[in-house]
Amino acid sequence: MEYQIITEFAELESVCTKARESDVVMLDTEFVRIRTYYPKLGLIQLYDGHQLSLIDPLTISDFSPFIALLQDASVLKVLHACGEDLEVFANSFGCMPFPMVDTQIMAAFLGYGLSTGFAALVDEYIDVQLDKSESRADWVARPLTQKQLDYAAADVFYLWPLYQQLSEKVEQKGWWNAALQESELMTQKRGKTPNAERAYLDIKGAWQLSPKQLAAxxxxxxxxxxEAIRRDLALNFVVKEQDLWTIARFGLTQPKAMEEEGLDPRSIRRHADKIASIVKSAKQLSADEYPDKIERLMDYPGYKQIFKLLKDEVKVASQQTGLATEFLASKKQLNQFLSWIWNKDRDPAQLPDVMQGWRMDVLGRHLEKRMN
Structure with a gap:
């Protein structure tokens, strides 16, 4: 397994130009994400079947040749379990790889569970046991060790023959276009900008609060x-989620009261004044300015029975297709479908996953019939 380390723009331009002559390239990234809001890119792996390159993003400032490769519609980019990699590309380069296919998704179309790991597939298809001990390494620290470099190179070197085998089987089963659709759906989801005005809906236990408490x-x-985005800090390193809920629940405005409720003292020291200002402003609102009470789907009349009917339809589709039930429709996707029926009046502009693409014929129409 030979590879070259790319540290200069001219080298990057050369390998990306050559890679664009290929129909297919393998891609991967190594990054660190512990305290930061955005993943910190440490290394990019690129393999076009001939040349394997480890690109050092810490020594190159102009990535225009790589961005051109990511956006070259004539070159298929292959990754594995690439959800976070897509966030890395979006944050570091302002774009996503297109077109793209994920080998974990391809494996799911062959009946594997959606979370099947790369090492397990390489072991089964290539009969190679990969050493995954470097997966938690600090990829931003320099110099990278020989072991890290070998580990990173292996991730795209063995991705090539794995992709070749999986694509052949997926094509034979007639799922190739579906695999591309599913990969594109993941790209769309990972590319969405978070809606700051709706962030409160993601706070655990928000449904337990009254409209007055939700106003805070x-x-x-x-x-x-x-604040997390501005400082590139993980959300819970700004203020812990549970602390935010407690502040709203009790309308806390005094540092001493926050301390007594067990809030993180570092958050109190840094943000007490800002938090107090927000809560005080919320207390000035009139009742008609409060957000609506959050209604959980599971509290709707007959939810359990209807959800079970939908699960039964998923099981039937699973038996007919050989696809795992959680891949066909997860609990979250079934709830998304029910919310579309009950709360969004089946709005065609807000179609749930099960009513789009390959899922529509396999499952979506059957689920909708159940709701008529």
Whole structure:
């Protein structure tokens, strides 16, 4: 397994130009994401079947040749379990790889569980046991060790023969276009900009709060998200989620009261004044300015029975297609479908996953019939 380390623009331009002559390239990234809001890119792996390159993003400032490769519609980019990689590309380069296919998704169309790991597939298809001990390494620290470099190179070197085998089987089963659709759906989801005004809906236990309490939680959650993005800090390193809920629940405005409720003292020291200001403003609102009470789907009349009917339809589709039930429709996707029926009047502009693409014929129409 030979590879070259790319540290200069001219080298990057050369390998990306050559890669664009290929129909297919393998891509991967190594990154660190512990305290930051955005993943910190440490290394990019690129393999076109002939040349394997490890690109150092810490020594190159102009990535226009790589961006051109990512956006070259004539070159298919292959990745594995690439959800976070897509966030890395979006944040670091302002674009996503297109067209793209994920080998984890391809494996799911062959009956594997959606979370099947790369090492397990390489072991099964290539009969090679990969050493995954470097997966938690610090990829931003320099110099990278020989072991890290070998580990990173292996991730795209073995992705090539794995892709070749999986694509052949997926084509034979008639799922190739579906695999591309599913990969594109993941790209769309990972590319969405977070809506700061709706951030409060993601706070665990928000449904337990009254409209008056939500009037405090909503601006608190909006401020926390914007602060996290501004400082590139993980949300819970700004203020812990549970602390935010407690502040809204009790309308806390005094540092001493926050301390007594067990809030993180570091958050109190840094943000007490801002938090107090937000809560005080919320207390000035009139009742007709409060957000609506959050209604959980599971509290709707007959939810359990209807959800079971939908699950039964998923099981039938699973038996007919050989696809795993959680891949056909997860609990979240079934709830998305029910919310579309009950709360969005089947709005064609907001179609749930099961009513789009390959899922529509396999499952969506059957689910909709159940709801008529």
């Amino acid at each position: 939680l909503k601006p608190l959650a909006t401020w926390r998200l914007k």
